[in-house]
Amino acid sequence: MLRFLAAGLATMALTAGASAERYEPKPIETLLARDVRYDAAIPKPEAVTGFAVGEIISTPEMLHAYARAVDAASDRVSVEVIGHSHFGRPILRVTTTSPENQARLEEIRQAHLALSDPQANATVAEDMPVVVQITHGVHGSESSGYDSSAPLLYYLAAAQGAEIEALLDTTVIHQIILINPDGANRFAEYINMHHAERAVADPQHREHTSSWPWGRMNHYWFDLNRQWLPVTQPEAVALVEATHHWQPNVAADLHEMGPDSTFFFSPGPLDGLHPLLSQEALQLNLRMSEVLQRQLDQEGALYVSEEVFDDFYLGYGSSYPGLLGGIPYLFEQSSVRGLIQETEHGTLRYDDKVGQQARTAIALIESSHAHRRELLEHQRAFYRESQRLAAQNPVNAYVFTSHDRGRLAEFLDMLAVHRIEVRELAQPVNAGGVRYAPGEAFVVPLAQPNYRVVEGLFETRIIEEKSAFYDVSGWTQPLAYDLDYAPLRGGLFGGNVAGEPLEGFERAAPAPDESGVAYLLDWNAFHAPRAAYRLLENGLRVRVIPDRIEIETTQGSIELAPGTLIVPVAGQTLSAQEIHALMERAAAEDGVRVHAAATSYTATGSDLGGFNVAEVERPDILLVTGEAVSAYDAGEMWHLLDHEMHMHVSMIDAGDLARADLSRYSHILLPDGRYDALAEPLKTALGDWVSEGGVLIATRGGAVFAAEQGLSSAELVDAAEAPETEGEEPVRDPLDYSEIELWEVEHDISGALLAAEIDISHPLGFGYRDEALPVHKIGTRAFALSDNRFAAPLRYAERDLLLSGYASERNREGLAGQGAVHVQRKGRGSVILFADNPYFRAYMLGSSKMLMNAIFFGNDFRDPSRRE
Structure with missing residues (x-):
């Protein structure tokens, strides 16, 4: 039975006038509220970091220093590095269990994993430990999730008595400290920058508002809580690999919501569970949550469960561990976003929020211990059920290339x-x-x-x-x-x-022969833009072939697709040997197939010196950022260009764009965002810049802004606003309010994969081998087909539009055949609009090539001289 100290738990808010008093964090013993004695040999956080729990927002380095100090002082604790962030910060797994278990961790792990192997026929031993994983700091701006790692670790390492010893004898607890150190460091620096002698509770105070791009995301502004499936970020790779390494029976993520919220814990809506997740696990989740309910009730805390946060998307921390036989848990509690803040529940204190996260995590660990046998048996049964499901599935395998x-x-x-x-x-x-x-x-x-x-x-x-x-x-x-x-x-x-x-896969292309004429680079390779940018940076002249050619090479006659790059050998600033070395590097590092031309003459298509062959200029890119811009979409573009393609990217906030010298940029990327407040200055600055030869590339909300402000003649259509039947007026009958959520679902697309058709003869279609291209769709906007029949190089499919996910029949009909991309020349420049995000979460690698084509070939098309 849980035993709590009364002090500090009856009320989680200060009185109305308390914000005028000096904020002093409560002692760690009060925050933990456990009726136990603590080992004096285990240091408290303030003894290591210089700050008490809740006194400031801890930086990742502080939390790491504390974990290592406890490791040095306790035989219950061990620390290992499981990965690094984009910025190189370590991610720690801190393991706490009994000293006897610490001495045989690998033996325990192997026995635990044997439960997941139906062929091993393993059984649950009487003393087999249950494994619990607590992930701290997925979102860097939700700081109580990672600051709670210190009091939780202190309790597990320092608490004395029969109860904690019994728990540690049959429980292995892994704390991931912390999974998003780059975002957490960004947030901590901002909040601590406003640290004052007198804490300010005013919710409009700068301390509580933070600044773009905030601390929620990682270095490239990715939401790591959506990364468990795509694992495009190194932090997600570390977390998923660590989860597979131990296959925890319970895996919890600690988060925060808005300041006026209460406390949420899993599960989400019971009818929102993905069918691949186990119903038996859901029932076990509900039984385990009774312990959490009792604890929060004893604290007098309001809480919520089985609402809003559904577990359908399998890339959450609250869903993916369920694919491995674990019980995932999501904790979301109200956020102070500083030290104290006025809310509709009173004035919240940060130390209370940290303490509540730690106490609820302790309750979850104790519930896991109490349900140990059930959890281990569930793991064993889960993999046997998975074996049966695989045998019953009419699909036996997937083939791909x-x-x-x-x-x-x-x-x-x-x-x-x-x-x-x-x-x-x-x-x-x-x-x-x-x-x-x-x-x-x-x-x-x-x-x-x-x-x-x-x-x-x-x-x-x-x-x-x-x-x-x-x-x-x-x-x-x-x-x-x-x-x-x-x-x-x-x-x-x-x-x-x-x-x-499969033992390994060689991504490098064969090394090319030497040529005295020119090298031909296949644009199909994903990293071909990286190779092209490197060539241009080295001062080489590069040209692009607009059509299909047949040409003689040192390896014989070959056919090459539109978009093939030409690098002549003669007339360059580098020697023939230096050029060949760059070609070898393109093949080895970028996987680009490079051909050594034996002649400039082609049997079919443009000759290498043909009139339609265009020069490729090195792009000088400006990415628009700031408060008006979606940090997610901007971060994805930054990641693609900087991390994947190794290209220089300048960033200027949208509010400063009208005052900036835009003449130094060849391309401006306008990601999803809300630009209305900046309409006039942005419209003028961008319009003049495009007319002088710039390429404006806008996605989603950025594309809407460009169209509505006349930067493009594109006409927007909204599938959700189309009449039910062509020629009929929309139905305006009143509906019951209880139907509002389903009504909104019918009139929106939250994120689905749709079929699109690409014109592979268009420069934006270079590198594609077939016309079918899946795209990721959020929302219902598209571009109407215009009198310029060449303006839509990518269109949503007329039939079988939905490939995966949910889109209402109304939205499917409204989008079918409409433009997904709109291109237009303006003066000497171009405006290229994407209705969707072509690099969504860094896993839409197929459609991302269109964005790269827009960058490298954005001025290599023309509008027709006549319109219909």
Whole structure:
């Protein structure tokens, strides 16, 4: 039975006038509120960091220093580095258990993992420990989630008595401290910068508002709580690999909500559970939560569960561990965003919020201990059920390939993080109109331990019923990567189709021969823009071929697609040997297939010196940022250009754009955002700049702004505003208020994969081999087809539009055939508008090539001289 100290728990708010008093954080013993004695040999946080819990926002370095100090002082604790952030900061796993268990951790881990192997026929030993993982600091601006790591660790390491010893004898607790150190450091620096002798509770005070891009996201402004499936960020890779390494029975993420909220804990809406997640796990979750309810009731705290935060998207911390047989938990509590803040619940104190996170985490650990046998038996049964589900599935395996080894390599790397077995294709297979050949294609069998992870990544789930989603509803990864892939059923999948397990994949292209004429670079490779930018930075002249050619090379006659780059050997500032070395680097590092031309003459298509061959200029890029801009969308663009393509990117806030010298930039990227307040100065500055030859590339809200302000002649259409039937007026009958959520679902798209058709002859279509391209859709806006029939190089498909997820029939009909991209010349420049985000969460690798094409070939098209 839990025993709490009375002090500090009856009321979680200060009195109305208390904000005028000096804020003094409560002692750690008061915040923990446990009726136990503490070992004096274990240091308190203030003895290591110089600050008491809740006195400031701790930096990652402070929390790491404290964890290492406790490790040095306690035989219950061990620390290891499981990864690093983008900025190189370490991510720690701090393991607490009994000293006897610490001495045999690997033995415990192996016995624990054996429960997940149906072939091992393992049983649950009487003393087998339950494994609990607490992830601190997914969102850097939700600081009580990571500041609570110190009091929680102090309790686990220093508490004395029979209860804590019994708990540690049969429990292994992993604390991830902390998973987003870059965002946490950014937030802590901002809040601590406003540290005052007299804490200010005014919610309008700068301390409580933070500044763009805030601390929520990682270094490149990605939301790590959406990264468990795509794992495009190093922090997510570390977390997912650590989770697979131990397969915790319970995995909790500690978060914050708005200041006027209460306390949420899992599960979310019971009807919002993804079908791949276990109903038995949900029932176990509900039983375990009774302990949390009792604790919060004893504190007099308001709380909520089974609402809003659904567990449909499988890339959350509150869903993905459920694919591995664990019980995921999400904690969301009200946030102070500083030290004290006035709210509708009174004036909140930061030390109270940190203490509440720690106490609730302790209650979850104790509940896990109390349900130890059930949790371990559930893990064992879960994998046996997964084996049965795989056997019952009419799909036996998935086959996939790509002519772009870059995207294929990225996809295989992602599967490896999820510990998914991939096999070589042993014999040719025809599926879905594609011929898959050995040596080029791979097979993922469903009959493997992580069957549910495989399905979570590969399946296309088209949802017909009206459903509300907290996040995206469709994310099928082979579609996002624009791979050729197909399910193999029955006779298509035999024992002789899947060959040996894939041991490694060579992403480098063959080294090119030397040429005395020119080198031809295949633009199809994902990292071809990286190679092109490097060539341009080295002062080389680069040209692009607009059509399909047949040419003689040192390896014989070959055909090359539109968008092939030409690097002449003669007339360059570098020697022939230096140019060849750069070609070898493009093949080795960027996976670009480079051909050595034997002649400038082509049998078909443009000659290498042809009139339609255009010069490729080095792009000088400005990315618009700031309060008006979506940090997510801006961060994704920054990540693509800087991290993936190694290109220089300048960033200026939208509010400063009208005063900036734009003449030094060739391209301006306008991400999703709300630019209305800056309309006039932005319109004038950008309009003049485009007319002088600049390329304006705008996505989502940025594209809406450009169209509405006349920077483009694009006409927006909204599928949700179309009449039910053509020619009829919209129905205006009143509806019951209880239907408002489903009404909104029908009139919006929260995130689904749609089919689009690309014009591969257009410069924005360079590098694509076929016309079909999956795109990620949020919202219902598109571009109407205009009298310029060449202005929509990417259109939503007329038929079979929905590939994965949910979009109402109304929205499907309204979007079908409309423009997903609109291009237009303006003066000497161009305006290129994307209705969607082409690099959503860094996993839409297929559509991201269109963004790179807009950057490298944005002025290489023309408008027709006549209109219809």
